[in-house]
Amino acid sequence: MSFDKITESDSKYNHLEQMSVSDLLLNINKEDQQVPLAVQKAIPQIEILVHKVVEQLKKGGRLFYIGAGTSGRLGVVDASECPPTFGVAYDKVIGLIAGGDTAIRMAVENAEDNETQAEIDLKAYQINSNDFVIGIAASGTTPYVLGGLQFCNNNQIPTGAITCNQGSPVALLAKYPIVVVVGPEFVTGSSRMKAGTAQKLVLNMISTATMIQLGHVKGNKMVDMKLSNHKLVNRAISMVMNELNVSLDKATQLIETYGNVRNAIKNYTK
Template sequence: MNFTKTTEADSYYEHLENMSVGAILSNINKEDKTVPYAVEKALPQIENLINEIVPKLKSGGRLFYIGAGTSGRLGIVDASECPPTFGVDHNVVIGLIAGGDIAIRKAVEFAEDSTTQGWVDLNGYQISKNDVVIGIAASGTTPYVISALDQCNAHGITTGCITCNEGSPLALTAQFPIVVIVGPEFVTGSSRMKAGTAQKLVLNMISTTCMIQLGKIKGNKMVDMQLSNEKLIERGIQMVMKETGLSQSDAQSLLEKHKNVRDVINLFQKDE
């Protein structure tokens, strides 16, 4: 299959080693500025995929991210932030990476080249037609990811992807592809840069929009967030104060009792 892998194309910049620190930073920033515009062009694709995910989540299904290297880590980051931010169970959004959890911190050689392990990893979670699987790979050629989506398709499981190469095997495999063309990286082939940023932006959009659609946000506030540290407790107190007009001490007392911002607000409004 012939396609242009723009993520591997030569950088627009030469002799990076001769640049000053200021020039390096300025040029990286110049390239980074192009990423949101590339994501903007993919908004219809992102919307299409989200419209498939939301009904599945509402009916008790799950969202899986599966990737290798930087892409896999980005999926795991997004998945791991959903429970504390939106108060959902850890099994609602799940991130998988080639090589397993050890690969989050340290690269596992050749793990991404397996054409069977991705499906094995998904089956460890009893994957079913109720779920959605998003393959993440900047190159669009990662065997671990493509083979997993192939198996999902064969078993009637909805598939999407986030990639940065148009016409890639991954984009052609996913039922609902998201393709963000960011072009050559500042350092040739270093897809942890613009491609990674694009993937992070898209993941933010997917999880945040899905959770809003699931009713996990009230107004613009994270009323279902887990009160797992002092910063979040203080944020929760401020939310309760603003919504109810209660004093800080009363808001804090109710929050300590009920452990959930939404519950306190609903309780107060019910008593009015």
């Protein structure tokens, strides 16, 4: 299959090693500024995908991210942040990376080239047609992701993708593709840069919009967040004080009694 692999095309800059630190930083920043504009163009695709994700999760399904390298790590990060931020179970949003958890910290040789491993990884979670799987691949050619998406398509499990190459195999295989064309990287082929930033922005949009649609935000506050450290406990107390117009002591008592902001507000009686 032939397509324009923009993520691998030559940087618009050359002789990087001869640039001053100031020029390096200014030019990287110049390229980075194009990313949110590219994401903006993909909002119609993101919206369609989010509607489907919400529909699946309302049926009791789960959201899976599959990817390799930077793409896989970004999926794992987004999935791991959903429970503390929105109070959902740890098996509601699941990030899978080629090579397993070891690959989060160090590259696992040839892991992304295994076309059948994603199927094995997904089957370990008894994946079914209520779930939704998003393949993340900057190039749109990662065998691990392609194999996982094909397995899902064959089993009536809806699929999405986040990629940076129009017409790539991943974009064509996913039923709900998101394509963010950010152009060549500052360092040729280093898709951890603009492509990675684009993927992070899109993942933020998907998980945040989905969780708001599922009712895990009230007003603009994370009322279901897990109070796992002093900072979050203090934030929760402040939220309760402002919402109920009660004293610090009363808000503290409510949080200690009910364990989170939503329950504290719901069970408050004057």
